[in-house]
Amino acid sequence: MVRTEFIATGMYVPERVVTNQELEGYMDTSDEWIRQRSGIEERRWAAEDEGGSDMAKVATERALEAAGMEADEIDCIVLATISPDHFFPGTGVFLQRKLGVTGVPCLDIRNQCTGFLYGLEVADAFIKTGQYRRILLVGTEVHSSGIILSTEGRDTAVLFGDGAGVAILGPTEEDGRGVLGVRTHADGQHAEKLWAPAPACVNKPFITKAMIDEGLTRPFMEGRDVFKHAVTKMPAALNEVLEIGGFSIEDLDMVIPHQANMRIAQAVAKGLGLTDDKMYINIQRYGNTTAASIPIALHECVQEGAIQRGDLVGFTAFGSGFTWGGALVRW
Ligand code: UT7
Numbered sequence: 001m002v003r004t005e006f007i008a009t010g011m012y013v014p015e016r017v018v019t020n021q022e023l024e025g026y027m028d029t030s031d032e033w034i035r036q037r038s039g040i041e042e043r044r045w046a047a048e049d050e051g052g053s054d055m056a057k058v059a060t061e062r063a064l065e066a067a068g069m070e071a072d073e074i075d076c077i078v079l080a081t082i083s084p085d086h087f088f089p090g091t092g093v094f095l096q097r098k099l100g101v102t103g104v105p106c107l108d109i110r111n112q113c114t115g116f117l118y119g120l121e122v123a124d125a126f127i128k129t130g131q132y133r134r135i136l137l138v139g140t141e142v143h144s145s146g147i148i149l150s151t152e153g154r155d156t157a158v159l160f161g162d163g164a165g166v167a168i169l170g171p172t173e174e175d176g177r178g179v180l181g182v183r184t185h186a187d188g189q190h191a192e193k194l195w196a197p198a199p200a201c202v203n204k205p206f207i208t209k210a211m212i213d214e215g216l217t218r219p220f221m222e223g224r225d226v227f228k229h230a231v232t233k234m235p236a237a238l239n240e241v242l243e244i245g246g247f248s249i250e251d252l253d254m255v256i257p258h259q260a261n262m263r264i265a266q267a268v269a270k271g272l273g274l275t276d277d278k279m280y281i282n283i284q285r286y287g288n289t290t291a292a293s294i295p296i297a298l299h300e301c302v303q304e305g306a307i308q309r310g311d312l313v314g315f316t317a318f319g320s321g322f323t324w325g326g327a328l329v330r331w
Contacts, residue, residue, distance in 0.1 A: 039262020
C-alpha cells in the first residue's frame with residue numbers, strides 16, 4: 001500500500017526579532033498582557049523587500065539539502081498562505097520561478113491557519129494516486145505588512161509573526177509508515193469572526209483610499225469567540241484522525257498544534273489528557289505564523305529529536321473561515 005511520507009522539512013524566519021517591549025512603543029499594550037493572554041514573547045518581521053516566496057525559497061533550499069535532492073526533482077508545489085506576494089498570480093509561481101523549476105504545477109491554498117493541513121490532504125491524495133512523486137508543501141506568511149501598529153489594531157498586531165516552513169513529500173510502501181489520515185472542515189457561518197474586509201472584489205473598485213484610511217485591510221477578530229471554538233474543534237479534529245487508524249490519545253508520541261495561543265494549546269492538551277511533553281509549543285518565539293506555524297514547529301521538533309522514526313505524530317489546527325482539521329502520521 002502506498003502512503004505519503006515526509007522526506008525532509010525546512011524552515012526560515014526573518015532575521016528581525018520584534019519583542020513585546022518593542023510593541024509597547026507603538027501601541028497601548030504590555031509585555032505582561034501579551035505573555036499572559038497568548039504566551040508570545042517575540043516574533044519575526046520580514047525585511048522591506050522580503051515576501052512569502054523569498055522566505056519559502058530559503059526554507060525549501062534547506063529541506064532539499066537535508067533530503068539530498070535538487071530542486072528539479074520537485075514535480076508539484078502546493079503553497080498555503082493568506083499573505084500572498086501579490087493579489088494575483090499566486091505565490092506558488094513566484095516560488096517556482098525563484099527555485100528554477102519551470103513547468104511543474106503550482107497550487108495555492110487559502111485556508112488560513114488550517115492551510116498546511118488542507119495542503120497535506122491534497123498532496124497526500126496526489127501521491128497515493130501516483131499523480132506526483134515529489135511534492136513541495138509550503139506554508140509561508142508575511143503578516144507584518146498587514147497589521148496596524150496602533151492601539152486600534154493591538155488585538156491582532158501583537159499575535160502575528162512572519163516565517164516559512166516546508167515539507168518535501170513522497171511515496172513510501174514501508175508497512176504502517178507515512179500519513180495515516182487527514183481530515184479538514186470548514187464553517188463559513190463564522191467567516192467574519194476573523195477576517196480582513198479589504199481588498200474586496202465585492203466592492204468596485206476593490207480598494208480605495210477610504211478603505212485604507214478606515215483600516216479595513218487589517219485583520220479583525222472576535223478573539224473570545226475564536227478561542228472558544230478553537231479549544232473544542234482542535235481536540236475533535238485530532239480524535240477524528242485517531243479514530244480512522246483505530247488509535248487513541250495514549251498512542252500519540254507528539255502533537256503539533258497550530259500555534260495560535262499558548263493557552264489554546266494548553267487547554268487542548270488538558271482536555272485530551274496529554275502531558276506537556278507531548279504537545280510541541282514554540283509560539284513564544286514566533287507568534288502566530290498562520291499557515292507556516294505547523295511546518296515551522298514540525299521542523300524544529302524534528303531538529304530537536306523530539307520526533308523519532310516510528311513515532312505517532314498528530315497535527316491539529318483551527319483558524320479563520322472557520323476552518324479546522326487534523327492529521328496523523330507514523331514518522
Ligand atoms: O490563528 C487563528 C486563530 N486565532 C486564535 O485562535 C486566537 C483566539 N483568541 C485569543 O487567543 C484571545 O482571545 C486573545 C489573545 C486574542 C485575547 O485574549 P482575551 O483574554 O480573549 O482578551 P479579550 O479579547 O477578551 O480582551 C481583554 C481586554 C480588552 O479590554 P477590556 O474590554 O476588558 O477593557 C481588550 O481591549 O484586553 C484588551 N486588549 C489588549 N490589552 C493590551 C486587547 N488586545 C490588547 C493588547 N494589549 N494587545
